[in-house]
Amino acid sequence: MTAVFDILLAIGILGCAAAALAVRERTAAIAAFMVAGLLVALSWVRLGAPDVALAEAAIGAGLTGALLLRSARRLGPVRPRSVGWPVLGSAAILSAALAATLAWAVASSRGISSYQSLVAERLSESGVTNPVTAVLLNFRAWDTLLEIAVLSVALMLVASVGTARIRFDRLGEMMLPCARIVVPLLVLVSGHLLWLGSSDPGGAFQAGAVLAGAGLVLVMSGHVPTAGRAVDIARVVGLSGLAIFVIAASAAQVLTGGFLQFPPDVAKAWIIAIEAGLTLSIAATLVLLFLGLSRHSRS
């Protein structure tokens, strides 16, 4: 029974991906992309990786879709143009080579890597019981620190490039009642995901993406200023994640003598504190990336 489901899921993902590439209308292609993202999230659940599934659903399908729709609006309709055979041919050869490499990599791998047992062995030292959070925020915290740095660089780039102000149409009388119910719920879910991250699937990225969704609902309902002081505050919050992470890393260096090596008996408090800061910062960054406000476009 589950095999039938898995096969249908795989066919669905491929179908949506094909539709996203083949459809000539931008909005329809983005819709197909978002559905493909949700199906991929479902396939991560089937593969037993709910953390990745949450991130894929919130960021891969939800927020990327929103960013693409926003860009599509500015790009306008697709202009039909013919693609020559050389381009098609080289694309086909490259795709076949990639598929062959992946197939070879899967075929030649010797089962599950030793990583899982290594993490399980030392999970008790990390301060949390969710192995994914233990890796992201403790064992390999350096990688996560650099990811946050990348996000901050993206935020600064968008702010300095200076895209035009986004103008929302008035969305009518349903939007405010909807926001009144949805925004508090999203804040609740975000806090829940953040807290859950130490023991179950969840964490700063998922919580931040959900909180960013709440922010976008507020912005679209027209009850949050998208200029002036509010944007400055959001920008500071967005960059604060990297600052908090670096301060925590340096403090750990002073306290324990190891960069990003948290004091073992209070490691959970450190991780939760860093993740709380990251959640707010990721949410602010994603909202600002969507709005694309620059200093100069404030008029």
Place this chain on the structure above:
Amino acid sequence: MTNLLMVPGLVLIAAGLWFLLIAALGLWQFPDLMSRLHALTKADTAGVALVALGATCLTASLSDAVVLLLCVLLVAVSGATTGHLIARARLKDTET
């Protein structure tokens, strides 16, 4: 207790799936946007609510029931709102 609620739970889930199937059929077969929205928003919300109600009967755990209730609430609110927004945008387009 669980056995007692097993049958109504399964019946509710089956009914919900039927509603969802009808919604999908309506989306596929109805001729224009407004009637498609009509099929999708109403039948979809009812279907999800019935499935969630059935699942609540099957779990018999209060915290799961609260989560399912919140899911139904979110689907109902977002379905109604997006349906309204899409219909509104279409009406605006046809006016101008």
